[in-house]
Amino acid sequence: MEQRLDIHNSDTPKTCLACEVRLRGICATLSSSQLLELSKHTRQTKHQAGEELISDGEKVNSYATIIYGVVKLSKILEDGRQQVVGLQFAPDFLGRLFAEQNSFCAESASDVQICRMPKKAIEKIITNNPDLEHILLEQTLKELDEAREWIVTLGRKSALEKVACFLHLIATHLDPEHVQQNQCEIIFDLPLTRADIADFLGLTIETVSRQFTKLRTERVIEITARRHIIVPNLSVLKKTCG
Amino acid sequence: MEQRLDIHNSDTPKTCLACEVRLRGICATLSSSQLLELSKHTRQTKHQAGEELISDGEKVNSYATIIYGVVKLSKILEDGRQQVVGLQFAPDFLGRLFAEQNSFCAESASDVQICRMPKKAIEKIITNNPDLEHILLEQTLKELDEAREWIVTLGRKSALEKVACFLHLIATHLDPEHVQQNQCEIIFDLPLTRADIADFLGLTIETVSRQFTKLRTERVIEITARRHIIVPNLSVLKKTCG
DNA sequence: CGAAGACTTGACTTGAGTCAAAATTAGTGG
DNA sequence: CCACTAATTTTGACTCAAGTCAAGTCTTCG
Numbered sequence: 001m002e003q004r005l006d007i008h009n010s011d012t013p014k015t016c017l018a019c020e021v022r023l024r025g026i027c028a029t030l031s032s033s034q035l036l037e038l039s040k041h042t043r044q045t046k047h048q049a050g051e052e053l054i055s056d057g058e059k060v061n062s063y064a065t066i067i068y069g070v071v072k073l074s075k076i077l078e079d080g081r082q083q084v085v086g087l088q089f090a091p092d093f094l095g096r097l098f099a100e101q102n103s104f105c106a107e108s109a110s111d112v113q114i115c116r117m118p119k120k121a122i123e124k125i126i127t128n129n130p131d132l133e134h135i136l137l138e139q140t141l142k143e144l145d146e147a148r149e150w151i152v153t154l155g156r157k158s159a160l161e162k163v164a165c166f167l168h169l170i171a172t173h174l175d176p177e178h179v180q181q182n183q184c185e186i187i188f189d190l191p192l193t194r195a196d197i198a199d200f201l202g203l204t205i206e207t208v209s210r211q212f213t214k215l216r217t218e219r220v221i222e223i224t225a226r227r228h229i230i231v232p233n234l235s236v237l238k239k240t241c242g
Numbered sequence: 243m244e245q246r247l248d249i250h251n252s253d254t255p256k257t258c259l260a261c262e263v264r265l266r267g268i269c270a271t272l273s274s275s276q277l278l279e280l281s282k283h284t285r286q287t288k289h290q291a292g293e294e295l296i297s298d299g300e301k302v303n304s305y306a307t308i309i310y311g312v313v314k315l316s317k318i319l320e321d322g323r324q325q326v327v328g329l330q331f332a333p334d335f336l337g338r339l340f341a342e343q344n345s346f347c348a349e350s351a352s353d354v355q356i357c358r359m360p361k362k363a364i365e366k367i368i369t370n371n372p373d374l375e376h377i378l379l380e381q382t383l384k385e386l387d388e389a390r391e392w393i394v395t396l397g398r399k400s401a402l403e404k405v406a407c408f409l410h411l412i413a414t415h416l417d418p419e420h421v422q423q424n425q426c427e428i429i430f431d432l433p434l435t436r437a438d439i440a441d442f443l444g445l446t447i448e449t450v451s452r453q454f455t456k457l458r459t460e461r462v463i464e465i466t467a468r469r470h471i472i473v474p475n476l477s478v479l480k481k482t483c484g
Numbered sequence: 485c486g487a488a489g490a491c492t493t494g495a496c497t498t499g500a501g502t503c504a505a506a507a508t509t510a511g512t513g514g
Numbered sequence: 515c516c517a518c519t520a521a522t523t524t525t526g527a528c529t530c531a532a533g534t535c536a537a538g539t540c541t542t543c544g
């Protein structure tokens with residue numbers, strides 16, 4: 001593992017030194033010289049919730065690292081039905097490696113900041129840096145595990161269990177800075193609208209809303225404002241996931 | 243890309259020379275010496291439909307390559323609900339790389355033959371052979387794409403569309419040798435029981451059966467025997483997938 | 485031939501969807 | 515700061531697709 005030594009290395013680009021996910025994302029595997037080279041081509045951008053970062057069917061020209069915020073990956077069928085196929089959190093790598101075309105669209109679910117880098121630049125570094133390829137393989141395997149867990153949730157769970165699973169996912173994946181934790185109590189703001197949640201869970205917004213109400217009356221969660229959730233006891237929530 | 247030259251190379255192990263997927267699976271990336279070394283530790287096994295190849299929660303000791311047949315990956319909830327999270331076909335690599343424990347179970351859906359290899363052996367070769375890691379990354383990315391496509395199917399499609407999607411998947415993924423193709427007509431035997439199909443689609447066997455009947459009466463498919471399916475026109479089937 | 489397993493069909497129930505309306509919240513401009 | 519509008523969320527009444535339970539039929543195999 002590379003140490004924080006390079007923080008004092010004058011070769012490391014200024015933007016990178018200031019980057020919150022510098023030591024957690026893919027950049028952590030890069031040498032100072034690779035980072036310097038790559039940083040000449042990167043561009044950090046901020047986006048409000050609801051902006052399209054990558055569109056389905058578009059030619060892939062760049063990848064990105066999520067610096068903060070939540071990104072939803074989704075697919076829209078011709079007749080308008082929409083399904084969110086995954087959520088990504090900082091410092092995930094964004095974009096389908098080695099593909100010519102995107103097969104899903106990526107949209108900011110909350111306000112986000114990303115660091116875009118050209119497809120070619122990354123792919124060139126990969127060929128010379130097995131560590132980078134390895135970390136990308138690890139992330140891809142993790143995403144595959146999560147996708148399969150989600151298949152179980154979509155295929156075999158009731159609406160109530162689905163919503164509980166979703167809340168559990170958010171409570172455990174949100175940046176620690178956005179989560180308050182007093183003893184076993186967890187407090188956070190939902191990064192998604194009810195419509196997004198419905199599209200993620202394969203439900204309608206009405207059903208999602210009813211399950212929120214049910215979880216509240218069963219005291220599994222407290223809803224202090226629409227998006228503001230308190231989970232008094234995470235293990236109770238987990239039991240509700242089925 | 244390595245050429246078929248090594249077929250005449252006496253260093254290549256006999257079992258590997260006879261292996262049907264030798265040039266398509268992960269072994270295609272190995273040098274003669276790596277293959278020779280690995281083959282000392284591999285063991286080919288045959289299994290009838292319904293045998294457990296890897297069990298959920300078990301310590302991972304080996305990986306495998308599928309030589310022929312279909313393997314289903316599934317998860318069983320405590321209350322007995324089951325969900326198939328993926329199907330794998332020859333020459334897929336089987337097993338969760340780098341994990342200590344399996345998080346899903348793998349079972350032969352049809353009769354299968356696999357080539358098992360010790361976890362340690364593969365992981366050692368990976369560290370010296372970036373080509374192998376690359377091909378594994380490519381397979382993992384492909385599986386992730388498929389898992390996400392499946393999430394769309396589970397989350398947003400009707401029972402009829404789900405069954406049509408399943409038939410389309412099988413028709414396009416089965417080994418060509420098990421598929422007969424006369425002009426646009428496709429004929430094959432289903433490698434899964436109705437119960438497996440139901441667990442894959444998040445439905446009940448009764449609903450799956452009713453959708454088969456409906457597809458038959460709508461002339462999208464012909465069912466000549468329970469498992470024997472004729473798709474007169476693949477594009478008609480595809481339209482039915484929604 | 486008989487029994488067990490796999491699959492289909494029918495009658496009824498139920499959980500989630502649909503449509504409509506009300507309530508809440510957020511945003512805007514006076 | 516408050517009224518007004520627009521968007522989001524909740525709630526209610528009703529419908530319908532898929533689930534459940536129960537027979538019945540077809541296959542396979544000893």
